[in-house]
Amino acid sequence: MNSRSERLAKYRSMRDFDRTAEPAGGAGPADGNRFVVQRHRASRRHYDVRLEIDGVLVSWAVPKGPTLDPKARRMAIHVEDHPIEYADFEGVIPAGEYGGGDVIVWDRGTWEPVDTDDPLKAIEDGNLHFDLYGEKLAGRFVLVRPRRDDGKQWFLLHKQDEHAQPGWDAEDHPKSVKSGRTNEEVAADPDAMWHGDRPAARAEESLRRPRREIPKWTGPSGDELEALDSLRSKGTWHVDGQDVALTNLDKVLFPGRDGEDPVTKRDLIRYYATVAPVMLPYLADRPLNTHRFPQGVDKPGFWHKEVPSHAPDWIRRWHNESADPDDVKYYIVPDSVATMAWLANYGALELHAWTSRIEDVTRPTWALFDIDPGTDTSFDDVLVLARLHRTALEHLGLEGRPKVTGQRGVQVWVPIEPRYTYAETRAFVQTVSKTIGRAVPEMVSWAWNKDERRGRARLDYTQNVINKTLVAPYSVRPRPGAPVSVPLEWDELDDPDLEPDRWTVRTLPERLAKAGDPFAPLLTLEQKLPKL
Numbered sequence: 001m002n003s004r005s006e007r008l009a010k011y012r013s014m015r016d017f018d019r020t021a022e023p024a025g026g027a028g029p030a031d032g033n034r035f036v037v038q039r040h041r042a043s044r045r046h047y048d049v050r051l052e053i054d055g056v057l058v059s060w061a062v063p064k065g066p067t068l069d070p071k072a073r074r075m076a077i078h079v080e081d082h083p084i085e086y087a088d089f090e091g092v093i094p095a096g097e098y099g100g101g102d103v104i105v106w107d108r109g110t111w112e113p114v115d116t117d118d119p120l121k122a123i124e125d126g127n128l129h130f131d132l133y134g135e136k137l138a139g140r141f142v143l144v145r146p147r148r149d150d151g152k153q154w155f156l157l158h159k160q161d162e163h164a165q166p167g168w169d170a171e172d173h174p175k176s177v178k179s180g181r182t183n184e185e186v187a188a189d190p191d192a193m194w195h196g197d198r199p200a201a202r203a204e205e206s207l208r209r210p211r212r213e214i215p216k217w218t219g220p221s222g223d224e225l226e227a228l229d230s231l232r233s234k235g236t237w238h239v240d241g242q243d244v245a246l247t248n249l250d251k252v253l254f255p256g257r258d259g260e261d262p263v264t265k266r267d268l269i270r271y272y273a274t275v276a277p278v279m280l281p282y283l284a285d286r287p288l289n290t291h292r293f294p295q296g297v298d299k300p301g302f303w304h305k306e307v308p309s310h311a312p313d314w315i316r317r318w319h320n321e322s323a324d325p326d327d328v329k330y331y332i333v334p335d336s337v338a339t340m341a342w343l344a345n346y347g348a349l350e351l352h353a354w355t356s357r358i359e360d361v362t363r364p365t366w367a368l369f370d371i372d373p374g375t376d377t378s379f380d381d382v383l384v385l386a387r388l389h390r391t392a393l394e395h396l397g398l399e400g401r402p403k404v405t406g407q408r409g410v411q412v413w414v415p416i417e418p419r420y421t422y423a424e425t426r427a428f429v430q431t432v433s434k435t436i437g438r439a440v441p442e443m444v445s446w447a448w449n450k451d452e453r454r455g456r457a458r459l460d461y462t463q464n465v466i467n468k469t470l471v472a473p474y475s476v477r478p479r480p481g482a483p484v485s486v487p488l489e490w491d492e493l494d495d496p497d498l499e500p501d502r503w504t505v506r507t508l509p510e511r512l513a514k515a516g517d518p519f520a521p522l523l524t525l526e527q528k529l530p531k532l
Helices: 009-013 084-088 119-125 183-188 222-230 265-282 337-345 379-396 422-439 490-494 508-515
Strands: 034-041 045-053 056-062 073-083 091-093 101-113 127-134 138-144 153-158 192-194 204-206 235-239 242-246 252-254 288-292 302-304 317-319 330-332 348-353 366-372 401-404 410-415 458-460
Touching (some): 009 073, 034 127, 034 183, 045 084, 045 101, 045 119, 056 084, 073 084, 091 183, 101 183, 119 127, 222 235, 222 265, 235 337, 242 337, 265 337, 265 508, 288 330, 379 422, 379 490, 401 490
Antiparallel strands (some): 045 056, 056 073, 073 153, 192 204, 288 302, 366 458, 401 410
8 A cells, every 4th residue: 555645746746835735644653534525716616526545535526515415326436535624625626727716615524435344446347336424415325436447537426315305515615614705705805825744633734825916996986978979079077086088979980789889989888888897907007009980980090109298197108118219108008987088089999908017017927819800710710719729728737817808719818826927828828829720730730921821710829918908898999889899708708699799889888797707817817937
């Protein structure tokens, strides 16, 4: 039999204990029969079922969670053994580390093997019957490996006994038996610092690591919106404590789509002011590039970066002291609802913020993956490529989210620590993109020019360069109906009604009210880029 240290070698090799609060495991084995089930929200939610055997926790990951329903069969993936001390772990594993996400002690108690005195031998043989005595789980369970040549995939079953409950679902019982908290509440007060040299009762203490504070903005009030609607073709709108001069409010900027009315400048101002509390976290503290269409999207637009001389004094500016004589010296840094209204009035339809902050513009905080469709690329093809990005990020232990562009494509945004140069970030994205491309060479081309790609998509890693930006979350795009670039949850890629330009300035507020901002959890994540 392998020693306890040997059995934990894989567990320890997968973790950086200078970054994660997970226990490394003490020197002495425990002598008991504890079990624990931990609800773990990592790249995908799952439940970790752990049985104490010979001084370690033998562990299975159960995606749908254990159940008391005797007719249900739950897939269970046999994973590495964990140290006994892990039975008490509740907290947050940092993003970028293996298993990054929040963990709660969902259930715990004791267990007993059935019809065997050697549970390790039963596991080796692929069939373990056992009884659980927990706060949520009780009765007889079976872990069975359907194929001997596959050591990882098992099934977890509950027998028909007095504890069986048809239809019983772990998701209906979301709270920790240790703290009474949900995963969401643990994530909000995230870090559990583990002290392995203390008694178990004092081993864990709450520690809130310093995190970047995200300012809170308040959108225009009902009275302020009513005042906007009551203005004639021009006037001064008092919003967010500032007087914003507005002009040509009834000018059509976007033709209608699908029989809808055209979108006017007044509509655009209302949209950007209303969405500002959600959008500003992606713009604040960052230089802004704008794509302006002052005469509407039926006329050619142009890029504008320099702050115009007539901009109000209350508009925040950033001086690029390293700019060459012919380069832009002063950029707008959006930081208020009033600034958003002013930009809309200025004809800045598309907003593209730098991926670095003004405190150090040489270090990006986002790694960007851009799926650029070719002429023969269907949206279904784009979704296939996006799902491959999800798989790649899960493999690397990185958190990210997709975003429809509002035109034809999908982007994937990954938050990173502001410690890497643009060159390092670009090299990382390039390596991952090339790896994805090799999996589907019939769908991807690396040619620069579209006419050389033979209709195939390009995975464009070149956006990871200073002052070369992708459209900001919730920015409008210059197309009929004023479609919007919208962040998504990964599972939304499976929505049969999804289209890259599905939401517009008229429909996006309803989505936000129902679904919130899927990128919000990324705003405070600072992930290390794994070595490839």
